[in-house]
Amino acid sequence: MMDMATAYPLSNFVGIDIADDTFPQIIRPANTEFVQENVLNGLPFEDASFDYVFMRFMALAFLKDDWARVVAELCRVVRPGGFIEMVELDMEGKRPGPESKNMFTRLSKGLQARGFDPVIARRIGKLLISAELMDVNKGFGSIPVHWGGKLGEAMADDVRCAMKGLMVGFFLADGWGGRRMFGMQ
Ligand SMILES: C[S@@+](CC[C@H](N)C(=O)[O-])C[C@H]1O[C@@H](n2cnc3c(N)ncnc32)[C@H](O)[C@@H]1O
Numbered sequence: 001m002m003d004m005a006t007a008y009p010l011s012n013f014v015g016i017d018i019a020d021d022t023f024p025q026i027i028r029p030a031n032t033e034f035v036q037e038n039v040l041n042g043l044p045f046e047d048a049s050f051d052y053v054f055m056r057f058m059a060l061a062f063l064k065d066d067w068a069r070v071v072a073e074l075c076r077v078v079r080p081g082g083f084i085e086m087v088e089l090d091m092e093g094k095r096p097g098p099e100s101k102n103m104f105t106r107l108s109k110g111l112q113a114r115g116f117d118p119v120i121a122r123r124i125g126k127l128l129i130s131a132e133l134m135d136v137n138k139g140f141g142s143i144p145v146h147w148g149g150k151l152g153e154a155m156a157d158d159v160r161c162a163m164k165g166l167m168v169g170f171f172l173a174d175g176w177g178g179r180r181m182f183g184m185q
Pocket of ligand 1 (some may be wrong): 037038057
């Protein structure tokens, strides 16, 4: 959002998050505003108040049954003829090796047991079509994990951090060796 605000100084940008400590404290372009709100309570904006709405990486924020309601809110606040863009990670991975496959399977099952949808990325198009949006385009981009140079290493770090964060809630109970995989023992 900060990049967009800098690239398009004549437009106004509003960021929303449930946690205000995610908002930038030092560098804040004058055309940005940040609002602390739980999206599940509805967006605190008038109907049709934005030209473009962007939402990304919320797969662990909303339960499977929340998504249609959230998408309806995105549709409500975008103006007719405006744009909605959503990006989510597919949390089952593509062509994982045996250890990673084990990890993704456990993660996926754990998320589903808790009411999340680990493959919400695959349903976004349908959600937008169900919300009666027009010209829905779907795209898939692959990010290498632990191969493919710097990007692959950065993504592997990201996955490690996320998995460490989920370790206690998801993996420890069944004594999975993932602790070793993420350097935790
Ligand atoms: C994985 S981060 C993604 C952040 C940002 N969208 C990005 O792509 O960089 C998920 C964010 O969702 C926020 N979040 C979780 N539940 C939320 C909710 N119900 N309403 C608003 N924000 C929420 C978290 O505080 C966190 O900052």
